[in-house]
Every structure is written in structure tokens, then in C-alpha cells.
Amino acid sequence: MQKGTKRNIFVAATYAAVLLLGILLGQNYADEQGSKPGSTLVPIGLSSNTWKVQQLLNLVAEAYVDSVDIDSVQNGAINHIISHLDPYSSYLVPYESQRQTEILEGTFEGIGMEYFNLNDTLMIVSLINGGPADKAGFRVGDKLLKIGDERVAGMNISRESVEKLIRGRRGTEVYIHVKRDGEEMVAPIKVVRDQITVSSLDVVYMIESGVGYIKVRRFGINTAAEFKQAIIELKKQGAQKLILDLRDNGGGYFHMAIKMASEFFADRRLIVYTQGAHEERHEYYSDSTQGGNFATGQLVVLINENTASASEIVAGAIQDWDRGTIVGRRSYGKGIVQEQFDFSDGSTVNLSIARYFTPLGRSIQKKYIPNWSNMIDYNNMYNGLWALDTLYAHGMAFETQAGKKVYSGGGILPDIHVAQDSNALSLFYQDLIQYSFIEQFVYTRFTKQAPAYSIENFLQGYHLPDNEYGVFIEFVREEGFVISDRKKDELRDLIESDIEALVGRLYFGREAYFKVKNRNDSFVQKALEFLQPTN
Missing domain, CATH: 3.90.226.10 (2-enoyl-CoA Hydratase; Chain A, domain 1)
Structure with missing residues (x-):
């Protein structure tokens, strides 16, 4: 393995982020790892360290009883090796590598539309101002019926499948059939794909x-x-x-x-x-x-x-x-x-190459244990690498x-x-997040008409009407969830804040979500208290 002159070093967490919303334009707002193309891995012959792996792959390809997809076998072998190093090194197939590069570079070819899967129907919840979808005439609240010739409503279609239908080369067209205000539009909307830029x-x-x-x-x-x-x-x-x-x-x-x-x-x-x-x-x-x-x-x-x-x-x-x-x-x-090393087929290895230290010499890495000791214990060899910490x-x-x-x-x-908010850790609230009940409620009730106020008035004075919280609780109970009156009261401020922020995002965009959420955010309030002038 030889390193090229161009090196691209990156650091990223590998914990999973729960995606509440899918992105039609091939970009998501979750934090994922990735890097720009870096050093290229080229075949350099067998060595004393690698000959057994290569010989085994050749043996399987030439002598195994059944025909196998040797690429899949290779991918599995690479993943097995990488999984036993540390919690951050990873192997990405070409699609994954390209996606992560797009996320970190913030540019990609798409139409600038974000959707939420509401009752097996893709509903537009956000449009990039001035983006292709915005220019084509789409509106927040529109429901997508067909993308090209492919029906997407009521089909339990995956986010990856939607992206394949939406994405394409800049300048190419896609026709999307839409249901608006309860009625299917007579003609599909034509949108021309373009380069999309999303701020970090x-x-x-x-x-x-x-x-x-x-x-x-x-x-x-x-x-x-x-x-x-x-x-x-x-x-x-x-x-x-x-x-x-x-x-x-x-x-x-x-x-x-x-x-x-x-x-x-x-x-x-x-x-x-x-x-x-x-x-x-x-x-x-x-x-x-x-x-x-x-x-x-x-x-x-x-x-x-x-x-x-x-x-x-x-x-x-x-x-x-x-x-x-x-x-x-x-x-x-x-x-x-990590440094990213590229294979010729577009796949990549993100390999941990060094530890970093703060100016005083601190390492902030939490403990993990390399997992090679489990090689004999086949039932547990893929268990996580983390030490108790x-x-x-x-x-x-x-x-x-x-x-x-x-x-x-x-x-x-x-x-x-x-301090951690105990209400945010409650099982009931975690279930609301996992099953996207707050999003379902907002996108069901608040997309039927445009807001009757400006963003300035909304940010300064909007609060959820008193009766709406009761409606939300009934909505959740109808879905089979049990909540006591005591827990309902304890969670009220937290849930109402979530609903208000999401309504702001729906009506006025992503920035409004954070501006509304920050009004009652304990971190922000603590920071503002610290920054207050002293007498």
C-alpha cells in the first residue's frame, strides 16, 4: 500500500444518526463520515503479509463447488478485517463513498426538494430557495404520486430508490406527478436537474x-x-x-x-x-x-x-x-x-492512521479494545469494540x-x-421520536393552509394554541400509545417546543426551526446567562 502525494485527512464520528426526514435530492442533513478522494490503492503483487488472503480468493473463484460473486466475497473479507481494527476505520462501496463525498462537499446534482414519508406518501416539507424544484413550481405540502413512469405513492418505496429516480446529470429533466390540495394535478411538473449547494x-x-x-x-x-x-x-x-x-x-x-x-x-x-x-x-x-x-x-x-x-x-x-x-x-x-484510500472501482477504505492531541497534549479518545482476540469465538467475533466506559x-x-x-x-x-433533561430521556418521548409522531402530527394538521403571519411575528410571538396539545395527545393515543395524565403534563413544554419549531421549519425554512427551538433551549439559556454583563 503506497500513499500518493495528495492526502485528504478527515475526522468523523461513526455513531448512527436517526434520520427523521429523507432527502430527494441526494443530500441528507445527518452527520456522516466521508472525505474527498485521496490516495489510490493499486495492485503491487503478493507479499509475505497478504499472500494467504489473495490465494484463498483465487481458490474460491477457481475451485469452489458453486459459482459465487467474487466481488461480494472480497467486500466481505475487507469488511471483516476493517471491523476488527477500531470503531472508525471503514470500507465503503462506490455508492457509499460518492454519497459521503457529496455530503461533506455540500454540492451534488439534484432538484432541491426534501420530503417526509407520511402514511406511505411522499410529502414535500422543504424546498431550497431558487432551486430547480422551487423554480418549477412545487410547493410545500405537495404529495408525490409518480416520478417519471414510476409510481411512488402507496408503494412503501425506500429513500435510496427515490434518489435513484430523482437524481441525474445536470441539465436532464424529470417529470413528477403531484397531488395538491387533495386533487391530482392534470399534468406532471417538469423539473430540470441542476447543481445544488447546501451550507454546512x-x-x-x-x-x-x-x-x-x-x-x-x-x-x-x-x-x-x-x-x-x-x-x-x-x-x-x-x-x-x-x-x-x-x-x-x-x-x-x-x-x-x-x-x-x-x-x-x-x-x-x-x-x-x-x-x-x-x-x-x-x-x-x-x-x-x-x-x-x-x-x-x-x-x-x-x-x-x-x-x-x-x-x-x-x-x-x-x-x-x-x-x-x-x-x-x-x-x-x-x-x-482517518485518511481515505481509493480503490480503482470507486470503493474506498477510510483507515485510522494517527491519534490527534489538543495543544496541551490531551488525547480525548475514549477507550476501545481491538477485537482480534475474538477470532476463535465465532459467535462473538463481530461484537462491538468499545470497552466499558x-x-x-x-x-x-x-x-x-x-x-x-x-x-x-x-x-x-x-x-x-x-444537566440532561429527564423528560427527553423518558421512554414515551423516545417512542415519539422513533416513530416520528410529532412530524406526522405537524404535517397532517399544518399543511392545509399557509400561515397568516410573517416570519418576524412567528419568531417573536407564536406559541401553540392551548387546544393543540390535547389534540396531539389524542392523536398519539389513537395510534395505540398509552400515556398517563401525569406524564402528559410533564412532557408538555418539551413536546410543544418541538411542534412549534417544526411548524416554523415547515412555514419558513430550516433556520426558523433553530430560532424557535433556541427560545427555550437550556444550553442556549445557560450560555446567554454566562454572557450577561457583570455589574
Whole structure:
């Protein structure tokens, strides 16, 4: 295996994210791992380390009793090897590799439409402003009946199948039959596929006078440039303090995290360094040519248990240099860097090559155990690699220049802790999320007519009417779920907040969802309290 001159290093979490919504345009909003095409793997002959594997594959291909798909056998062998290394190394077939690259690059060829599967019918819940679907005349609330000649309504069709029907080369056409306001439209809508760009920033706005707020979804190829522009715009609006929200950000491109972190320092600072068994120590510094665009001013970074890898690099550098205050809950604890190696058929191996360390030398990687010891125990050889690590155990202690104690091992521990909401952990609420009951309720009741108010009025004063919560409870009970009056009262604020945010998203777009949700968000409230001026 030889490395080419072009290397693309990335970090990303491999935990699963629950997708509440499917994306017709081939892009999802979940945080997944991936990278740009990197080093190419080419056949270099057999070696003392690989001859048995290759000989076995040749033997199966030439002598096995039944004909087999040798590609599938190879894929299985590769997956078996990779699965025993660490929790992050992975093998991606060509489709998966292409999809992850599109997600992190934020560009792809599609039509700019998002749908939700409501009672086995695909309903449009979002359109990209100025995108092909928007220009073609689609509306939020439209229900898709046929895509081309393929019927999709009532067919229990998978998201992957829908994408294959929707996606295609830029400039090509697709005809979609639609049901609108309860009536099937006479003619299908023609839409011309185009290049679609999706920002890696969920929302940028002034959350209070003098306080800017930016939520970063992932570290894609354009994140640093988008973040820099967002900072400039917020400062024009008077932002002197900033809340950087990295909750649920599973990572992305390693170098984008370094570039984004550079915005918080006026001089040259070590952001992170990497080192591995086959990788010498490599240090990465902030860009000191011009200084960051938010090198001064109070900074709060929000993290939670799903803040991982590239996000932890940013949070770790800010914490080690006493540049800002970390608010939230202990982060995921992913301190390993991957490099992507490409096979000639388009498949890729994302291989862990080094550990990364914060400026003070902290490793935030949580414990895992390589699984090769299970090779004899065939029933358990595919079990997970994680060691028991349910409680935070302080590793080596470090001290910042300001005298603050920070620790290695098991993620970034916040400076200000935000307790977990017990209501959000309740089994009933988790069932509501798993079965998408809140989405079903909103998309059933709130798509029948357009809102009678502006986005400004909605964000400032909209609250769910008193009777709607009772209607929602009855809706859930009709689906066979049992909820006591006590639990109904305990969950009311949380569920109403979810409904209000989703209504905002439906009527006014993705940014409105986060603006509404932040009104009662405990992390955000804790950050704003910290940023309040002292007398």
C-alpha cells in the first residue's frame, strides 16, 4: 500500500444518526463520515503479509463447488478485517463513498426538494430557495404520486430508490406527478436537474443584542469560508460576543476544523497535533497572516455527547488556550484521524492512521479494545469494540495558562455543565421520536393552509394554541400509545417546543426551526446567562 502525494485527512464520528426526514435530492442533513478522494490503492503483487488472503480468493473463484460473486466475497473479507481494527476505520462501496463525498462537499446534482414519508406518501416539507424544484413550481405540502413512469405513492418505496429516480446529470429533466390540495394535478411538473449547494451552517443570526449565534452542522469543504463570512456579517450587525453551537456535529474534514479555529486567534497558535505508529508528529497551527475575524470578544462553545472529532478539535483548542468557555455535556470522545484510500472501482477504505492531541497534549479518545482476540469465538467475533466506559474517568491532568484544570481521556469535559433533561430521556418521548409522531402530527394538521403571519411575528410571538396539545395527545393515543395524565403534563413544554419549531421549519425554512427551538433551549439559556454583563 503506497500513499500518493495528495492526502485528504478527515475526522468523523461513526455513531448512527436517526434520520427523521429523507432527502430527494441526494443530500441528507445527518452527520456522516466521508472525505474527498485521496490516495489510490493499486495492485503491487503478493507479499509475505497478504499472500494467504489473495490465494484463498483465487481458490474460491477457481475451485469452489458453486459459482459465487467474487466481488461480494472480497467486500466481505475487507469488511471483516476493517471491523476488527477500531470503531472508525471503514470500507465503503462506490455508492457509499460518492454519497459521503457529496455530503461533506455540500454540492451534488439534484432538484432541491426534501420530503417526509407520511402514511406511505411522499410529502414535500422543504424546498431550497431558487432551486430547480422551487423554480418549477412545487410547493410545500405537495404529495408525490409518480416520478417519471414510476409510481411512488402507496408503494412503501425506500429513500435510496427515490434518489435513484430523482437524481441525474445536470441539465436532464424529470417529470413528477403531484397531488395538491387533495386533487391530482392534470399534468406532471417538469423539473430540470441542476447543481445544488447546501451550507454546512444550520443558522446564523443575532440571538440577542450584541450576541451572535452560529450553529455548524458538519465540517465540509466550504465550512471555513462560510464561517468566516458569517462572522463578518454578524460583526456588521453589532456582534461583540458569540455562541458557537457544535452540538450533534459529528465531524468532517480535519483541515476545515483547523481553519475555522483560526478565526478565534490573533496570532500563531498550535491548534492540534497528530501522531501514530507510522506517522511522525505533525503540528497544525492557526493562520497568523491576518489574524482571526473573531480574535477578541467573549466566546461560548456548546457541546454535547454527539459532538465529535473535528468539533472536539475546535473545542479542545479553545479550552486549552483559555480562549472561550465550553458549555454543555461531555463530548463524544473521538480522537483518531482517518485518511481515505481509493480503490480503482470507486470503493474506498477510510483507515485510522494517527491519534490527534489538543495543544496541551490531551488525547480525548475514549477507550476501545481491538477485537482480534475474538477470532476463535465465532459467535462473538463481530461484537462491538468499545470497552466499558459509562462514567467519566479523569485521565492525566493538564493546566491551562489561566490555571484551569483540564483532562485527557473520554471527550472534552465542559467548563459549565448542563444537566440532561429527564423528560427527553423518558421512554414515551423516545417512542415519539422513533416513530416520528410529532412530524406526522405537524404535517397532517399544518399543511392545509399557509400561515397568516410573517416570519418576524412567528419568531417573536407564536406559541401553540392551548387546544393543540390535547389534540396531539389524542392523536398519539389513537395510534395505540398509552400515556398517563401525569406524564402528559410533564412532557408538555418539551413536546410543544418541538411542534412549534417544526411548524416554523415547515412555514419558513430550516433556520426558523433553530430560532424557535433556541427560545427555550437550556444550553442556549445557560450560555446567554454566562454572557450577561457583570455589574
